[in-house]
Amino acid sequence: MDNSENSNTDRAEEIKLLANEAFKAHKFSHAVELYTQAIELNPDNAVYWANRAFAHSKLEEYGSAIQDATKAIEIDPGYSKGYYRRGAAYLSMGKFKEALKDFQQVKRIRPNDPDATKKLKECEKAVMKLKFEEAIAVQDHERRSVAESIDYHSIVVGSEYTGARIEGDVVTLDFIKKMMDDFKNQKSLHKRYAFQIVLQAREMLRALPTLVDITVPDGHHFTVCGDVHGQFYDLLNIFELNGLPSDENPYLFNGDFVDRGSFSVEIILTLFAFKCMSPSAIHLARGNHESKSMNKIYGFEGEVKSKLSDTFVELFAEAFCCLPLAHVINEKIFVVHGGLFSVDGVKLSDIRAIDRFCEPPEEGLMCELLWSDPQPNLGRGPSKRGVGLSFGADVTKRFLQENGLELVVRSHEVKDEGYEIEHDSKLITVFSAPNYCDQMGNKGAFLKFKAPEMKPEAISFSAVPHPDVKPMAYANNFLRMFS
Template sequence: MPSMENGSSNVPRAEEIKLQANEAFKAHKYGQAIDLYTQAIELNGQNAVYWANRAFAHTKLEEYGSAIQDATKAIEVDPKYSKGYYRRGAAYLAMGKFKEALKDFQQVKKICPSDPDAAKKLKECEKAVMKLKFEEAIAVPESERHSVADSIDYHSIEVEPQYSGAKIEGDVVTLDFVKKMIDDFKNQKCLHKRYAFQIVLQTREMLRAQLSLVDINVPDGSHFTVCGDVHGQFYDLINIFELNGLPSEENPYLFNGDFVDRGSFSVEVILTLFAFKCMCPSAIYLARGNHESKSMNKIYGFEGEVRSKLSETFVELFAEVFCCLPLAHVINEKVFVVHGGLFSVDGVKLSDIRAIDRFCEPPEEGLMCELLWSDPQPFPGRGPSKRGVGLSFGADVTRKFLQDNNLDLVVRSHEVKDEGYEIEHDGKLITVFSAPNYCDQMGNKGAFIRLEAPDLKPNIVTFSAVVSSLCCMSCHFFSFGYMFGVKKDQEPFLYEEV
């Protein structure tokens, strides 16, 4: 324990470091800000502001579990510090835990009864909780539910004579159609619902026929491209195709989850990927990410975007199709590709993943949850997830999984990286993230990985964002714009200044 004299002298130094951390935060260097806030906390752990500010930085990196821990510590240090409750409530909101968030915003309102932003967030939470209760009350039991896909006959949908957009002749999706559709999307034109239904329904049938773990064979002399999160950044998706070629049998891709949410063009992204899948099933493989789920789509924008651009029926249909997406892929029996990461127990075999019944919303624990949510950590063993879901796993866990399954490499996505990728765990794990300048504010590069057979040595290509294209629905994690009617140019968290 430091002496009282030393402790007293630490206070001004801690404040200096906090100001440096604030500057890093304002520059969107959230990892650096977390490191600096940590230093300030080590010098003076009894300042609730430091804990709350670090919670806010964790939130910006989508580390909601860590944000909740830090905000809780801020409340313990100062039970009357309103921002501690505010930031914990914000993290709960981001995780879809509306009832927990409601309690925290009620406390904020109690401490700051005249704060308009606190009142606004409380109202939003109350609305969300009421909506949840209503949905629970009218929910149909699982055993009685019918597939919305079975009720749709796209052939019977009339195409108006004045429609001048891309058209599918008959039942075959052609390259010419996909190119025309992409050009229409570039010009902010919509695809007719008849063809949108056709694409989504045909994709559903193909995905349903696949196993939860898909084996991919890349012939010697051929290549294969793995892309990470795209998150509705349509123009950056098209830039990938311009840099690396359109998907085809000779130029196949795997998009490793999180196609939608956050970005303003998630509908365009998912229809483009699905259309290529319909055109040539072996040209493009699709894996489920943690954002291909109802709960995430409600919070982060996709559900509202679909409702706005297409219809309520499409909301249900996409939810069904997302439950058909495979959970992982293995390339040439050597490279394991998954959105999130590995497991809370040793001994998981590829056969265990193949046997997962994936046709459901992701559970909050177990193999399927961990595949979609887990993250690597720099130290050995396993630890709690910084996200509050899944877990963190070390290089020893990665090494053991590879050895048990006679594999060479894990490729995963799920985390924004400054350079678009990161190589960890003694070179045995690569994170690839393909949404540059994520949410129009992170300043990161995007990346994709080209694997050349037979050695499958990863060649990583990085790229920058092509435009500042309205990428974020409503400033990072709070795409409540579609859920609560917040406009895109509104600042939803003025209260959250560090």
């Protein structure tokens, strides 16, 4: 080894230590940059690749994490952490069978490690459960809607119940205020009213087109919020800062209402209740987390079973399949949870024609609307997440031109200030869950538009305290083991 190689190796180690510090401080993007520098100086060190894989996982970039962990394994096939990191990333994507193979490998390399044994057992249990569920699953076209089997009128509300009540069939603002106040004090809503809200919201959503056109009259304003991810107390803060949804103060919540944060039931019942109260006061779009596979892993399913019942798990899944996939405001602004497409020439009419009443597929327009992300480079690239794709400013510009639009607004990614303007100001990301998962230290934001100019004004806000229930408290057992 000559001196320059020696000094590169030493310098790489120094940078790795800085990267580790950044990681400990929850500065995961910075950690990725530093591990990348270390890798450039010494690409044959498996530890750097495995560490970068872990940082990617923290950023929910599971596709990149799998690539890095695979590289670590190629460099050192006996390095158990490479398999461990890759297995954890597969798990986070819901790819249990691939994860199982990696944990079996960890166990082969470290047969006496109790942690490896425990994780392998959990993974085996999940795969068995999955196989069982697949075996008993009814084909979608044969399945009867659970919504049709529920008659909430027949559910009796006893006199001992002191919470919010809906008189008759109409959800009023007074009811919603009382319900939100009860939720704030960690009281629950009677199942009868929860059924009523979800069933009524489902009916309303089901009647909407896949792409919804919104008109904001001159002199009026409109607010767009990004992911709220079960952070109910931060949602209350948005309403404090910006007013409750009403016909004069309309909102669009752009997907990912649930999962991760442990107050997802409170959020979804609140948003659905506003939809019932006034369909034009609140618009709701589907995110990638309004899906069974995500809800199973990231906490919503567990939370619903704990706070409501198993029947509600199915009911919410049906309601989520009715959510529109995109909105166009004043024929200028295209709003979608994830992003744009793997092919050019997609017209708004193609989006309108998507049959959205299903679980999101693994590819195609619907998948890309929910999962894609912008990238700084031109053209298109693979997704960091392992689903969807990354698209550049040229893709954004062409899509807008071909459809006579001016701006893309999307969510789906944590941003330090709660928002970020990219692609020559033609694309804005807005994310409304501050200090995401109680650890990212980011601000949240919402965007305000006033007609006729419809220029976006971003308003950032910080996290507020919440009761001591940790994020992911209801998540899949072994995801908690890895967090």
